[in-house]
Amino acid sequence: MKHKTLILSALITSLVGCANNPVSSYKSKTDARLNNIYSGNLGTAMEAESTTDVLFNMEYGSLLRMNQRYESSNLYFTRAQSSIDTWAASWANTTAGKVSTSATAMLLNDNVNDYEPRGYEKSFLTTYHALNHVDLDNLDNARIEIKRMYQIEQAIQNYNQYLYNQASADAQKQSKDKTEDYLTKQIVKNFDFKDVNSPEVLALKNSYQNAFGHYLAGFIFEALGEPSLARPGYVKAGQLNPTNKLIQQSITNIDKKVRPKTGYTDLLIVEETGHAPQIKSNEVHVPIDLNLVGTKNSCVNMINVFYPSLIIDKTNQATYSYTLDNSIVQPLPMVNTNLMAARAIKDNTSYIITRNVAAAVRNIATSQAACSTGGGLGTLLSVGTSVGGALLDRADERSWALLPGQININRQTLAYGTHTIKVVVNGVTYTKEIQLNKPYQILTFRVIGNQVLFNPQNSMLQN
Template sequence: MLKTVSLLLILSCLTGCAYNSVFINYPSQIAPYKQQLNSELPVANIDELANNIDGNDGLLYAQETGRIMQVAGDFERSKTFYQQAITAYQAFDDKAIISASKLGSGATSLLLNDNAIPYRGPGYERIMLHQYQALNYLFSGDAQGALVEVRRSNELQSMEQARYQQSQKSVQNMANGTVDAQMAQLSRSAGSVTSSFLNAYSYYITGLLHELANEPNDAFIDYRKAAQITPDNRYLQQDLVRLAKQLAMPQYDEFKQRWGDAITPTPEQGQVVFIVERGFVPEKQSITVPFPINDNLQSASLATYQPQSPLPFASKIQGLDTPLEAQNIANIDALAINALKEDLPAALFRQAARIYAKYELNQSVQSSSRRANNQVDAGALVMQIFNVISEQADRRSWLTLPRQAQIAKQFVDAGHYDIRVNNSQNTKIEVKPNQTTLIWAIETGNRTRFYSIII
């Protein structure tokens, strides 16, 4: 039995080489690449990250690599990596195919940890993947391709909500004092955001693309969905008033009374739209959760988020006719927190099964060692080492996503402008009559990158 357990420990360590995050926490793996995004060489060593796409966490590495290439402005390569992630999600959706590798990873995770389970991102990551792929298409000059992707992101918001409700039915009765306290803390940290699968940022991008494609009815629907999630954003309010007036909708009088009349541009003016992304989503941390089994107290590790300080200010935009202040459209960190909260009961269920399996294995080893009468201490030591090494919280998540997204809009006279956002360097943009200049500002620490397109 001692030889068997020792072999199990060795095989588990070897398995960890194939499963990148089983023994090495994911945030420490991605930290160097996040640091590079705040440098002149954002894609340095990017091939090292891309080489992991064939591994157990391949979907996650594809998302990270696609995002890094996107922040760096290489939209074509970003499209390729995002497509790999999209294909991986589609493979998860195919319920008819159960590969031997999936069965094997499930068995391994029972004795190791959740990091041995192939990564399938939470709903908000998948939604944002299609949204970002849409922006890749848009900034590559393919507006129709962009519309296909944002329509898919809208479909996923409904699908993920239904999937979550179904998954919760089997875990509603799980209870643990430590986990209950963490659930309450996560709820406080998420603030007014109550789900991970309703994303005003994605709805807003969808509405914007519909409007730019001269589909105002579809734009109005998506702007209204975004406004239901983020009701205090005055730029969304103005969009709704303007489109309701343009389409002669019955809601126009109500919207006008609540938010004021729509601003009507002159023929010589164009529209400037800002999307400002700030910071990075927080990393998951690890907490210890006690589990009593047969009067013995066992411990396990689960992931959580620590309380986050709010971002200090709204983004200030200088250089147009009048200064602008961007307003929040989505807190991506709150979506991440809610995703973890939604998954915590299921994670607790898996962890309880894992702790029980390890406990039974430990009892078996001790029983065999007592019969051998000479290997009690050695057997217990091997099991203790195995339990310590294998007990790792699943801290995987898409860490190059922004922490917050903001928007701002203004109609200005056609011409050239020298703008800046917060403390960024100035960048030049052009505004043309009756057209929209879309500016995407991505802040990664002390650096802001600008991408613009006229549509």
């Protein structure tokens, strides 16, 4: 057993230097990026990289989008999408597709795996890819991304079914093994999942479908003159966000074939605020007594329990009202990314428990082996394995933090010509003149820190 302990220690040491460093903190990385963004240093918040890392490509694509560099943003979104497309194709018509969780992850931690975007991140990627195409005045490409969104949602649904089946099987297996059953109970007792079990989180239909993506689909299909596809976009948005009155009005308008009169624009105003929650790993040491489950002479009396918690962006408000040609407009909440992230963690609870059990089993085995060695080497190994275990026992902190924390919408019918929008953030007024000259247009702006980042308003949708 001594050599296995040494192998594990060597494996930990060697992986610390890898790209997927198992002991790195993603939260620290995003803290630095956000500080730069808040300071207005969008250009230096991240450095360009040529990488297949899907999370980097999503984050950097978002940053470039904030900086109005839509073509470059699409380059990174496309890279991220190509990683997801392979995965989605494997789950499109089956509940036995590609699984990225490796046994190494079970042995060490999730950070050694390439990042697997959460369901809501996958659907947001297509949404933002589509918005970039709208900003580049290419509705046909936006339509492709919108179609990809609902195909990916089907894949996510199949994948979630697989996870559900897997969780049931794991739970059955764990309940049959006395040690694992005991460990599971100790672990669950020490989880603090209050944030992810709130009524608002539980009220979500699921964690991966975003109402804004479907509303945008409805709007784009409507602009393209495809009401049979626009209607389900609005209907799905309404199922995901039943309280938004604008959605029901949009369905009614499609049914009544309402289109903007000649010389008028149906303007969709998209307000994005803040950033998506960061994830922090919490670790607690929990005393155990393996003698209770029949293990004799165990020298192990402690395990590490780790679980993720959300760090919500408190810098920005959820909504900011604004004026459009001096009329006050109240944006209507559409998507709360904080709730979606919380729901994603809640839906992943069984996997988090399995990860904890696997880590506890690993730590118990290596510590027990070190104890058995005896003498100075035994003490050294014991300390080494417990330090190594503590370093490894972390929840995955990776998440797409540069997504907005909240997305709000409104829709106005305005005559062609120049109009002025004003947004007040912390007492400072940000003004943008917009040119309307097509029946359907989209205006997007992002409030982050003390900045309002408007899109350039070159998105002129076709008739």
